[in-house]
Amino acid sequence: MSTTHPQESLLHRSRHGDADAFGALVRQHAGRAIGTASLMLGSYDDGLDASQEAFARAWRRIDSFRGTGSFYAWFAAILRNVCIDRIRRRKRRTHASLDEVHPIADHADGPAALADRSEQAERLWRAICELSPPHRDIIVLSHFQELSYRQIAELLEIPIGTVMSRLHAARKALRDKLAGGQA
Secondary structure: OOOOOHHHHHHHHHHOOOHHHHHHHHHHHHHHHHHHHHHHHOOHHHHHHHHHHHHHHHHHOHHHOOOOOOHHHHHHHHHHHHHHHHHHHHHHHOOOOHHHHOOOOOOOOOHHHHHOOOHHHHHHHHHHHHOOHHHHHHHHHHHHOOOOHHHHHHHHOOOHHHHHHHHHHHHHHHHHHHHOOOO
């Protein structure tokens, strides 16, 4: 009996060009990836597109995965970069806010519904979507991507103090929305 963890086997096979093994990794992590990207980008469709692009990049770069951490942590860095690139492209195209460029739709097939379709998850999703783009991004990066303040500061190109104050304000805004039943 093999003592190799199934994911380690899939990673080993993927690094040796086995597309089916990589497909299994994609299926394992697709829901989480789509949900995270959707939260960062503000819409399910954009999240789906970004996730597909990130998985394609990961496949092309699978040899760079060292195996010292989890596959998802490595992949999440790729996904995060894809999302940040898309956000930056939006900002370059127009000076409008992210909400004006891509209004947040009220779809039942959004990431929260895919995650567990519970009323609480749906309320949380709506509340996060109603946050301003800077607050929404900081919540996603901190709580869903589990990045450190330093990592968020580097990614968003803002000082650590701004990360801390923005996260504090974002958490308060989210608490207020959830407590007030606005979401």
